[in-house]
Each structure stands twice: as C-alpha cells, then as structure tokens.
Amino acid sequence: MYIMRKIMVTSAKPANYIYHLLESALVKLDPLWKRLGYQRSEKTIAFFEKNIKAFLFDCKMCGDCVLDKTGMSCPMNCPKQIRNGPCGGVRDNGNCEVKPEMRCVWIEAWRGAKKLTPDSRITPDLEILAPVNHRHKDRSSWFIKIREITDTSGDRNV
Amino acid sequence: MSEQHRMASADSAGENLPSLAGHFSNGRLERVLRNGDFAVTAEIAPPDSADAEDVYRRAALFDGVVDAINATDGSGANCHMSSMGVCSLLTRKGYSMIMQISCRDKNRIAIQGDVLGASAMNVANMLCLSGDGVDTGDHPEAKPVFDLDSMTLLQIIRKMRDESEFLSGRKLTKAPPVFLGAAANPFAEPLNYRVHRLAKKVVAGAQFIQTQYCFDLPLFSEYMKRAVDLGLTEKVFILAGVGTMPSAASALWIRKNIPGINIPEWVIKRLKGSDNPKKEGQDICVELMQQLKEIEGVSGIHIMAFKQEESVKNIVNRSGVLDGRVPWMPG
Numbered sequence: 236m237y238i239m240r241k242i243m244v245t246s247a248k249p250a251n252y253i254y255h256l257l258e259s260a261l262v263k264l265d266p267l268w269k270r271l272g273y274q275r276s277e278k279t280i281a282f283f284e285k286n287i288k289a290f291l292f293d294c295k296m297c298g299d300c301v302l303d304k305t306g307m308s309c310p311m312n313c314p315k316q317i318r319n320g321p322c323g324g325v326r327d328n329g330n331c332e333v334k335p336e337m338r339c340v341w342i343e344a345w346r347g348a349k350k351l352t353p354d355s356r357i358t359p360d361l362e363i364l365a366p367v368n369h370r371h372k373d374r375s376s377w378f379i380k381i382r383e384i385t386d387t388s389g390d391r392n393v
Numbered sequence: 394m395s396e397q398h399r400m401a402s403a404d405s406a407g408e409n410l411p412s413l414a415g416h417f418s419n420g421r422l423e424r425v426l427r428n429g430d431f432a433v434t435a436e437i438a439p440p441d442s443a444d445a446e447d448v449y450r451r452a453a454l455f456d457g458v459v460d461a462i463n464a465t466d467g468s469g470a471n472c473h474m475s476s477m478g479v480c481s482l483l484t485r486k487g488y489s490m491i492m493q494i495s496c497r498d499k500n501r502i503a504i505q506g507d508v509l510g511a512s513a514m515n516v517a518n519m520l521c522l523s524g525d526g527v528d529t530g531d532h533p534e535a536k537p538v539f540d541l542d543s544m545t546l547l548q549i550i551r552k553m554r555d556e557s558e559f560l561s562g563r564k565l566t567k568a569p570p571v572f573l574g575a576a577a578n579p580f581a582e583p584l585n586y587r588v589h590r591l592a593k594k595v596v597a598g599a600q601f602i603q604t605q606y607c608f609d610l611p612l613f614s615e616y617m618k619r620a621v622d623l624g625l626t627e628k629v630f631i632l633a634g635v636g637t638m639p640s641a642a643s644a645l646w647i648r649k650n651i652p653g654i655n656i657p658e659w660v661i662k663r664l665k666g667s668d669n670p671k672k673e674g675q676d677i678c679v680e681l682m683q684q685l686k687e688i689e690g691v692s693g694i695h696i697m698a699f700k701q702e703e704s705v706k707n708i709v710n711r712s713g714v715l716d717g718r719v720p721w722m723p724g
Contacts, residue, residue, distance in 0.1 A: 314526050315497075315537065319544035319593065321586075322523050323578030323605060324653040332652040333526035342583050361589075361596045366501065366545045 239291050240308070241338070247307040247347035250291075254303065261377050265385040273382070281375035298371025298379060301364055306347020311367075313340040318364040320344070408489050408515040417554065417600065418572035420517025421489045421721055422461040426601065426630045431686060431714055432693030434491060434603065434632060435705050436463040437483075439473035448474070448482045454702050456722035458709040461489040461518055463603070463695070467498060470530025477507055484515040486723050491574060491603075492516045495524030500540035501549065505559055508550055512569030520574040520603065521546040543575055544597045551598030575599035577631075579616035580609060580655035588619040591629075601630040603695040609657050610684055617690045626690035633685040636697045637704060638674040641665040675704055682712040 243250045261280065268276035281296075288294030292302065295311040301318065302309060310318050314333035321341030324332030331337045371379060410419045416427065425432045435455050440447035452462060464479035480490040492511050494504060508519065523543045527535045541549065549560050550573055557568040575594045579587050591602065607613045613633070620626055638644040638656070641664035648656045660677060667673035682694050694714055698705050709715060 314528075315523055315539045315542070317523055317539070317542040319542050319597075321581075321583070321590075322543075323576060323581050324525070325582045326652045327582060329582050333528050339582070345583060345586055361593050363544045363548060363593065363597050366541050369540075 236290055236293065237337070240293050240312070241343070243291050243307045244343045244347040245350075247350040250307050251303055251351055254307075258377060258380060262381050262384050265381060268378075268381065273378075277375050277378040280378045281373075284375045284377050296373050297367055298374035298376050299367045300376035300380075303351075304362070304364060305341075305344040306349070306351060308340050308343035308347050310340055310344070310364075312337075316367070317341070318366065408484055408487065408517050412570075418517040418570050419515075420461070420572060422491070422518050422601070423572040425460045425720075426692055430718060431716065432460045432630070432632060433458060433696065433709055433715060433720070434461045434463060434693065435459045435696040435698065435702070436465060437479065438700070438702055439465055439476070439479050441473055443474075445482050448479055449486065451702060452483050452486070452488055455705055457719050458706050458715070459696075460693075460720045461491050463491045463493055463520065466493040466495040466522070466524070467530070468493075468495075468525070470497065470525045470527045470532070470535075472531060477511060480511055480516045481514045487721070488723070489518070489721070490516050491518040491520050493520045493522055494546060495522045496539050496541045496543065496546055497524030497527065498535075498538055500538055501560055504541065504546065505549065505553065508553060508569055508571070509565070512571060517570070518572045518574060518601075519550060520576065521550065521599075522576055544593060547573060547575055547594060547597035547599055572600055573598050574601040574603060576604070577602045578605040578653050579607075579613055580605055581653040584612075588616060588623065588625075591620060592623060592625055595625055595629050599629055601632060601692075603632045604634040606636045606654055606656075606697065607633045607681065607685060608660050609655050610681070610688075612655070613685075614688055617688050621690045626692075630692040631690055632693040632695040633688075633691050634695045634697060635678050635681050635685070636699065637678045637701045637708070638664060638670075639701065640670040640674070644674075671701075675701070675708055678708055679712045682708070682714050686714050 285294065285296055292309045293312050294309060297311050310316060310320065313320060314331065315322060321339050325339045325342065326332060326335065329339055329342045331339050408420050412419060416423055422432060437451050455462060462483065464476040466476040467473060476492050480492045483490055521543045527533055527537045550571060552558060552560065553565060554568050554571055557565045577591050638660065641661050644656050644661055644664055647654055663677060664670045664673055685691050685694060696705055
C-alpha cells in the first residue's frame with residue numbers, strides 16, 4: 236500500500252529494527268522448520284511474508300530482499316527496478332519519470348537511509364547492490380536468509 | 394587490394410591501435426583523454442532504415458571534429474537501427490565508437506554476448522546506461538527488461554575485461570579491451586546526492602562520464618567543484634553534455650516533457666528574442682562549450698545535436714575547443 240510504504244520509510248529505524256528482530260527469530264526457530272520439513276515451512280513463511288510485506292512495502296516477492304540497504308524503500312517498485320538508483324530522470328518535484336504520480340523510490344530510499352544510522356549503508360560506503368537473482372522470484376527471502384545462515388552444507392541452491 | 398589488406402589498413406588508421414601501458418582499450422578516445430587533450434564526442438542519429446549508406450552519411454557529418462561517436466541504443470525507448478549495427482558498420486571504416494548499452498531491452502546473457510561481439514569488431518568504448526522507461530517511446534506495450542542497472546552493468550563489463558570472465562565465473566579466452574563509460578545527470582533531483590552517485594559509478598568501473606545537457610552552469614560548476622574536491626576527476630574523465638535548441642517552443646516542450654533536462658529561463662528568453670532562433674540556439678551551444686572548457690575537471694564536450702547533426706562541424710570549429718587539433722577521420 237502506497238501510504239504504508241511512505242510511513243515505513245518515515246519510520247525506517249523502528250521498521251528496520253522490527254524487521255531484523257523477526258528475521259533473527261525465524262533463524263532461531265530453525266529446528267522447528269527442520270522438523271516440519273523445510274519445503275513445507277517455506278510455503279508457510281512465504282505466505283506470511285507476502286501478505287505482511289505487500290501491505291507494508293508493496294513487496295513484489297522478488298525473494299532477494301534488500302530493504303535494510305535501501306532505507307526500507309523497496310527498489311522493486313521502481314519501474315526500472317533499479318537496485319542502485321536513482322536514475323537521471325527524476326522530476327523536479329522528486330517524483331518518478333515513468334509514474335509521475337509516484338514519489339521516486341530512490342529519493343525515498345535516501346530519506347529512509349538517513350534515518351537508519353548516521354553512516355547508513357547507502358550513503359557513505361558506496362556499496363553496489365548485486366542484480367536480482369530471478370531464481371528467487373516468489374520465494375520467501377526470509378527463508379532463503381534462514382537457510383543461508385543455518386545451512387552448513389555449502390550448497391548455494393538452498 | 395585484398396579484403397584482408399583493406400581491413401588491416403583501416404584498422405591501423407582507425408581503432409585497434411597498439412596497446413599502450415596504462416591504457417585499457419586500443420581506441421583513440423582513451424588516448425586523447427589520457428594525453429590531456431580536450432576531447433569532443435557526438436551522438437549520431439541512428440537511421441530508421443536498413444541502409445548502411447544512411448549510417449556512413451550521418452557519421453561523415455562529424456569528420457575531423459569529433460574523437461568518438463556515440464551510437465545510441467534505442468534512446469527515448471524508440472526503435473531505430475541498433476547501436477551494435479551502427480558500431481559494426483562504422484568501426485569497419487575506422488571510426489572510433491562509443492557503443493551505448495541500455496539495460497531496458499536486454500538481459501545479462503544478451504548484453505555480455507554483445508560486449509564480446511562489439512569488442513571483436515573494434516568497438517573500444519562502451520557507455521553503460523540503465524535506459525529510459527518503455528512508456529516514453531513508440532512501443533509502450535513492450536516488456537521492460539531491466540535485468541541489470543547502469544552500476545551492475547559497469548561492474549560486469551569491468552569483470553569481463555579485468556578478470557577475463559563472465560558474471561557467472563566462466564572464463565573468456567580473450568577479454569574485451571574496453572574503455573568504460575557512464576552517464577551522469579547533475580541536474581536531476583536529488584541534487585545533493587548526484588556527486589555521490591558519480592562516485593559510485595567510478596567505484597563500479599566508469600572511466601569516462603558523459604553528462605546530460607549542461608545549460609545551468611552555476612549548478613554544474615558547483616557539481617564539478619564537489620567532484621574535484623572528492624578527487625573524482627583524477628579517476629574519471631568528465632565530458633560535459635551540450636545540445637542545440639532549435640526554438641523557444643521546443644525548449645519549452647523538452648523542459649515540460651522530458652524529466653531530468655534542466656533548461657534555464659535565460660535560454661528560453663534568448664531563443665524567443667531572436668529573429669533566427671536556430672542560429673541563436675547554436676550560438677548558445679558554442680558559448681556554453683567555451684565556458685564549460687574553463688571549468689576545472691572538465692575533460693571534454695559531448696554534443697547531442699538532435700536533428701541538427703549537420704551543424705556540429707560548424708559549432709565545434711567556431712567554439713575553438715579543439716585548439717586546432719584535428720581528430721582522425723577516414724581519408
């Protein structure tokens with residue numbers, strides 16, 4: 236929802252805190268996911284993730300979530316899905332060149348990033364975000380994160 | 394002369410020069426810039442035809458006044474001859490090309506293949522762009538690809554060149570020696586972050602930058618000052634973009650309809666007040682080029698004379714920015 240999306244950026248700090256809290260809770264529950272079977276667990280987690288994040292961030296379930304690196308403004312809402320924005324077409328009023336009624340996702344990202352920490356990740360360290368892994372589409376990025384942390388077999392395709 | 398010999402002589406006269414220490418490409422643009430000469434590049438209008446002569450005719454308009462020619466990649470999301478096609482025709486004549494690559498129409502598989510193909514045809518320079526949205530062009534129903542963005546595209550081509558491998562890690566048997574470029578728009582919001590974004594492009598691999606039209610020189614000077622202060626101009630060559638406005642009406646149209654292009658009021662006023670607005674627009678361009686050359690950190694000019702390509706020679710000569718230097722031309 237557009238209005239929620241803006242609220243999440245405005246409250247980027249608590250939103251990010253809760254987001255990480257939830258993520259670490261899900262990681263701690265790994266034994267449970269293992270017992271239930273990872274495949275079945277992912278489906279359940281994905282169901283909740285999809286609904287919660289669609290409401291709060293207009294999430295597109297790319298499965299490659301970078302919200303904490305983009306000031307809690309989801310770059311998948313950029314019509315060009317730019318992971319390292321903004322592009323050169325931002326309007327004078329700060330709105331998108333493709334969707335003139337929408338605030339540029341990346342102007343929002345900078346706004347949110349400034350609130351996260353003084354050395355928020357977009358601003359000083361020049362980190363370049365990797366292109367989206369399209370194999371993760373419609374998968375739970377939370378679950379993928381859990382498995383990255385808990386899976387020690389070294390298999391990239393968890 | 395046999396075909397093989399003819400190709401060889403075109404190569405030695407044009408691109409594919411012998412490798413030089415500290416250089417990444419075998420092209421002339423990088424040499425001119427590293428030599429400290431003030432460079433001039435221009436955008437060629439790709440034809441809406443399948444006729445090679447159209448391309449040669451349009452390129453010849455720039456003979457002797459530009460160091461490299463930008464081949465646009467469906468700019469404004471409109472269909473034209475591809476940048477790959479234009480480049481392959483013109484490198485055969487020895488022209489120095491800047492192949493523009495937009496992320497709008499091709500995914501990472503297609504783009505990396507094009508990089509190899511273009512490099513094999515002596516394209517020495519590539520300009521990495523995110524690209525315009527499809528909605529602005531003549532095929533708004535098209536599927537926007539945007540698998541990569543300008544930053545990740547820069548990183549990927551740099552990896553191909555420096556590490557001799559694809560993004561996937563698979564090895565190349567010959568790396569493409571390319572001089573890597575990117576675009577910058579110092580005039581679009583968020584203004585405060587534009588220099589930071591430039592720094593990011595340098596980190597990603599940009600070695601030269603071509604900017605959006607520069608009309609607002611106070612704003613551009615401020616941008617350049619910050620770039621110089623951050624030491625960016627020691628790592629990247631900045632070519633300031635200029636253009637010719639044919640009339641006040643079209644300048645107003647651009648201001649209203651093309652986001653990210655900043656045309657100050659004085660430009661509109663001068664065009665309005667002139668009996669010959671087309672000439673006035675060219676005069677403005679000449680004056681801007683001369684003033685831009687004086688700004689610290691500016692290494693060259695990039696001319697985007699949309700629908701006025703035939704005036705480029707005259708504009709460059711009148712501006713005197715080449716200081717009497719005559720860039721290579723087929724001869």
